[in-house]
Amino acid sequence: MAGFASDNTAPIHPKVLAALAAVNDGTAPAYGNDPVTARLRETMVEVFQAPQVRVFPVFNGSACNGLALARMIRPYESVLSHRQAHINNDECGLPEFFTGGKIVAIDGFGAKLTVEAIGDTIAHALEHAPHTSRPKAISLTQSTELGTVYSLEELAALTAFARAHGLYVHMDGARIANAVASLGCAPHEVVKGVDILSFGGTKNGAMLAEAAVIFNPALAEDFAYVHKRGGQLPSKARFVSAQLQALLEDGLWLELGGHANAMARLLAEGLQTVEGVALLYPVEANELFVTLPRPVAQGLFAKGHQFYPWPAEGPDAYRLVTSFSTTQAEVKAFLADL
Incomplete structure (x- = not known):
């Protein structure tokens, strides 16, 4: 049986x-004033080569996104995101609740935003001012909700455009490790021009640990109040920080993300040899979107394999997600049953 439902279903990494x-020994100062959280900030400085960076541990990715965006926009402003973005589809209005503002959804192949699409959206909004929310930020998901990855060139163009138009840049990095591993670059290259990164750990071996990583010093100011008011300031912060520190030490996060990507590639290679199966998007991280004849999918479900129908991509579309704990044996068993 293969568990390809989500990387959220994976266990906690032993480290x-x-x-x-x-x-979990003795006492430590509360609310992030502990040495573990201090060390996490030092590690983030090293990893992202950003001496000014501030780090705010939180419990989950949705709240991390909401807090980041709440620091960026006012209630009469908007965040531009892809229509498939998690903040638009899967957070039950939490970003709007935290910000009071609006998310404006934009289309684009592979769940990617483009400079052209953003430019058209801004032009329309400004023409209709003040009746339309004023664009103030863009949110990029890296890797995307369809398993694609923004190239460094694409990121450079988008962040440069944002700067030229006075827009903040938020990056939803729930799967940032998969993206960095896929690109084979240094971590700091992926966040160049980003104001706030929602750094994901939960999908990559943590129990429940994310962090708002703030590169823009102006946005770091007063973020402690946003952190607290949003209900995401852990009293025992060391237990959240320790999870992220364990992932970052010795590059474990990239090792785990790279393994998940490798299992996705192995799965994709096998799928491409099966008649009646088609990949809908390039497999660049750890998510695959495929079409399967419905009887075949039902047969796989009957054998205990776990994955989701994905009707947004078509009536016979399905999503399969690999994780750091996926094994070659699971992939081979799935392909054999297929």
Whole structure:
């Protein structure tokens, strides 16, 4: 049986569990004033080569996105995102609740925003001012909700455009490790021009740990109040910080993201040899979107394989997600049953 439903279904990595046990000894200052959280900031400085960076641990990705965007826009302003973005489709209005503003959804192949599409949206909004929310930020998902990855060239063009038009840049990095591993670049290259990164750990081996990583010093100011008012300031912050620190140490996060990507590629290679199966998008990270004849999919479900129908991509579309814990044996078993 293969578990391809989501990387959220994966277990906690043993090193993360060990890190939690290691900090569960004695007392430590509360609300992020502990040495573990201080060390996490130092590590983020090293990883992203950003001496000015501020780090705010949080419990989950939706809240992380909401807090980041709340620091960027006012209630009469908007965030431009792809229509498939998690903030638009899967957070039950939480970003709008936190910001009071509006998300403007934009189309684009592979769940990617383009400079042209953003430019057209801004032009329309400004022509209709003040009746339309004023664009103030763009949100990029890296890797995207369809398993594609923005190239460094695409990111450079988008962030340059944002700067030229006075827009903040938020990056939803729930799967940032998969993106960096896919690009084979240094982590700081992926966040160049980004104001706030929602750094994801939960999908990559943590129990529940994300962080708002703020590169823009102006946005770091007063973020502590947003963090607290949003209900995301952990009293025992060391237990959240320890999870992220364990992932970042010795490049474990990239090792795990790279393994998930490799299993996705292995799965994609096998799928491409099966008649009646088609990949809908390039497999660049750890998510695959495929078409399967419905009887075939039902047969796989009957054998206990776990994956989701994805009707947004068509009546016979399905999503399969690999994780750091996916094994070659699982992939081979799935392909054999297919």
